[in-house]
Amino acid sequence: MRRIFFPHLNYLIIILISVFFITLSTSSDTLTGTQILTTNQTLLSQNQTFVLGFFRVSDTNYYLGIWYNNINPQTIVWVANRDNPIDNSTGYLMIGDNGNLVLLNSSGNPAWSSNQTNAKNPVLQLLDTGNLVLKDSSDKISSSYLWQSFDYPTDTLLPEMKIGWNLDTGTEKHLTSWKVKGEDPSSGDYTMKVDYHGLPEILLSKNQTIICRSGPWNGERFSGHPAMKDNTYGLKFNFTYDVHSVFFSFSITKSSLLSRTIVTSDSDGEFQRYMWIQGSWNQFWYLPADQCDYYGQCGPYGVCDNDASPICTCMQGFRPKNQEAWNLRDGSDGCVRNTGLNCSTDKFLHLENMKLPETSSVFMNKSMTLDECGSLCKRNCSCTAYANIYITNGGSGCVMWLGQLFDMSVYRTDGQDLYVRLAAADIGDERNMDDLELPMFNFDTLMMATNNFSQDNKLGEGGFGSVYRGRLIEGQEIAVKRLSEDSRQGVTEFENEVKLMVKLQHRNLVRLLGCCIEKNEKILVYEYMENRGLDSILFDESKSLLLNWEKRFNIIYGIARGLLYLHQDSRFRIIHRDLKTSNILLDIKMNPKISDFGIARIFDNDQTQAKTVRVVGTYGYMSPEYIMGGNFSEKSDVFSFGVIILEIITGKKNRRFSNNNDELNLLENVWRHWHEGTILKLIDPSIGNLYTESEIVRCIHIGLLCVQECPEDRPTMSLVILLLRSEAPSMPNPKIPGFSARKNYSETDLSSSKQDESWSVNQVTVTLLNAR
Incomplete structure (x- = not known):
């Protein structure tokens, strides 16, 4: 039986038509010209890998899509009518009289069509590849399709x-x-x-x-x-x-x-x-x-290096075009040549492990060798650089740049060779990319920027001194950390923070712009974070309402990514040692950035832990092995991260938590509720009801794994990242948290400061691993 398709069928006619057409089995992978697919029916690919059916992301909007079968949460890979949803649960998919695949709404109007014509015996089939294909049933060529969804990708x-x-x-x-992930597929x-x-x-x-x-x-x-x-x-x-x-x-x-x-x-x-x-x-x-993946970070002729600081460097033979902006770590203006070119005498600088420059307007020849490419570039006075197209089989092909070189990066390994044209006089001008200097700010400039360090501009205060909001003459907002004369963070910690921060670049680390050491001052200048410290919002009843579950999860995930970079992905392995909510700064979009590296330490590649007799950190976030024995490692940072997870979810501070049982701190209380099956009672009411219970329980589970008493039981940050982004049905059962140290050490046992919000502990002598 064939169907006659009318573009404006009314709802009654649709119902009548559905009576005469064959109902579809939910196990079928095909739809013929005599069948319709309704909103409560699906197609299932032959090996049960993919499903075609209707789904909704709100109470009213329905979509036709393809998703993985038996995978939770539902993972949608294709949407037919993404920009024209059906506004209620009544919709129909059918093959029209002209061979089109047509999706009709309850009014009989087409919400989507494949626009395919001239099919004699059309049949629709969902393949195990996830491809939805329309083909002629009489055509024996298996890959001959009249239409296929693979030709019309959505987001996957x-x-x-x-x-x-x-x-x-x-x-x-x-x-x-998608317009909004998980909420709006348009x-x-x-x-x-x-x-x-x-x-x-x-x-x-x-x-x-x-x-x-x-x-x-x-x-x-x-x-x-x-x-x-x-x-x-x-x-x-x-x-x-x-x-x-x-x-x-x-x-x-x-x-x-x-x-x-x-x-x-x-x-x-x-x-x-x-x-x-x-x-x-x-x-x-x-x-x-990472930062160097973003397009054009370092402008024309600039090279981006995630392991350098600032990340933008000028190649040998070049200098910053805008030195003032360069000093402020803005390399977008790029670099200019030290010496003008002379076509007859120019030479070529060999750069290794490069991401090749932007290639939209280049000359290329797939059959030329590298030597032939170099000779051609040498003869063409407009050629600024050349390289092989392919690295396979020893390299082949020729690509030549005939203008500015833009969007270059350098890697430790696995980049490509690039040959850049330089004036002969600049070829011998050797530069060491590791010999980098931090921009120095004039004290008077910072006085002007902060209105003489006025109280109105003061953002916060701690044992180190005060932090002020400032604005430079060119309009850039900054945060100015001014160490007081009697600061517990002395010259050693100041130098340590500078040496470390100048080497670190990551979207989840606060960016150090420069420093000032004039007039006995020790001042650090950072990028300004509009929403200040996480603690200032999380533990404020009125402000905590700004942090719904999505924002809190993104903060947890962002901190994890920053910590993974410190432990594994940066040039140096860094142990932060003072990770806490007040050291997590939030930008205008609530993206988290780890700050305060005054007591951080560098580890050798083969080093797993270190020991100090000077225990420095913040009570409530320090791991038991660090408090009691001075032992610290990546796992002590993991412990601090676990405390932060639980504080973000509960809205309570670990060291100041109190309820009817004053003997319980936050970790003890979470541990008790976890075993009693009442963990949801601890969720911060400020979060509201818009969260997935399984996701929030999974995060608590991860938090408890991170704060286990024995360091060897705690996960690495790479595993934490995987657990946060997966729906793993099983994770190890957490063992007892490291809260017993609270019973062994009272606050009077540790030398404290008078600061109100978070205090650090400092004991006597010191054995330090110097930053290098």
Whole structure:
């Protein structure tokens, strides 16, 4: 029986039609021309991997989509009518008379159509790849499709799905984020597209503004994404381009694994890869992952280096174009040449492990060797740099830049060789990228910026001195940390913080802009954080209402990412030693940034712990092995992080917690409720009711794992990140927290200061590991 499709069927006619059409079995993977799919029915792929059906994200808006079968939470990979939802639970999917796949609302009006015509015997099938295909049932070629959802991606790239360009037809496929993750699947502001101009690469953009770029394909991976080299789980990346098309895709050599890549509005736009491992989605990498991934950080001819400070450096033979802005760690104006070029005498500087410059307007030849490329660049006076296109088989192909070099980065390993044109006089001008200086502020400048350190500009005060809000003449807001003469943080701690902060760059670490040591002053100048310390909001009954569960979880996750960087991903392994809510600063979007590195310490690569007889830190956040024995390690930071998790969820301070039982501090109280099954009673009422119970319980579970008494039982921060971003059905049962130290050490046993909000403890002599 064939259906006649009318574009404006009313609701009654739809009901009558549904009576005459065959109802669909929920186990079927196909829809024929004589069947309809209603909102309470689904298609299930042959091996039960994917489901096609209707879903909703609000009480009224319904969408047709594809999601993984038997995976919780529901993970949607494709949405048909993302920008035109059905406004109630009555909707129909059918194959129209002209072969179109049509989605009708309750009024009989089309909410979405495949716009496919001329199908004689059309049938719709959901494949185990997640591809929804419309084909002619009489066509025996299995891959011959009249229409397929893979040609119309939404926010998710699945194995074998392609994004890119058909240059013959001028048609493009790209990913577009949801408007609001998990809440609104309509087209969002973030896209992931293949740019085919010059040497093709992938761009992540917000509207038309580039956020980051992948770097060109080098035969194995994109040059700006070394993480793609990790093939632990059998991922294979494919990038093909010729005069007809430019496409990127990936496949999985281990068929039992599930993997997906999404573009999301998370953290102001990210490109994320997930793997389904042991019952949960694990995030394996994401872009942008660090500050140098952001597009154009260091301007023309500037090189971004996450392990340098400032992160922007000028190549040999170049200097900052705007030295004043450079001193303030703004490298966006880039660099200029020390010496003008002379085509006949110019030479080339060899740079290693580079992310190649932006490639939209380059010359390329796939068959040339590197020597041939260099000779051609030498003869062309407009050529500013050259490199191989591919790194495979010893390198091949030629790419030449004919203008400014833009958006370059340097890596420790796995970058590419780049040859940059320099004046002969500058080739011998050696520079050491590790020999970096922190910008110095004039004391009078800071006096003017803070209105003579007025009380009106005072942000806070502690044992170290005071912090003031300031504004420089050029308009930049700053936070000025002025150490008092009798500060417990002396010259050693001041120098330690400078030496460490100048080496660290991460989105979840506060940025040190410079310092001042004039007139016996010890002053640090930081970027200004609009929402100040986490403690100032979390423990204030009126302000804590600003922190719903989504914001609190993002704060927890951001702190974890910053701590992982300190422990594992930075050039140096850093133990913070004073992690607490007052040292977590919040920017205008409530993004967390770890601050105060005065007592932080650097560990050697093979060092696991250290011991000091000078215990410094803040009571309530210090691990028991540190308080009682002076032993500190990554796991002592993990303990502090666990306390912060539990404080964020409960809204209570660990050392000042009180209830009917005055003997219980926060950790003891959480531990008791955890075993009694009443843990939800401790959730801060300020959070409200908009949270997922399983997610908040999982975070409490992670917090308890972090504060276990024995350091060896606590997870690493890399494992914490995986646990926070997964729905793992099973985690180790937490053992007793390290709260017993409170019974062994009273506050009078530790030398305290008079500061009100959080006090540090300092005992007598000192054995220090100096920053280097």
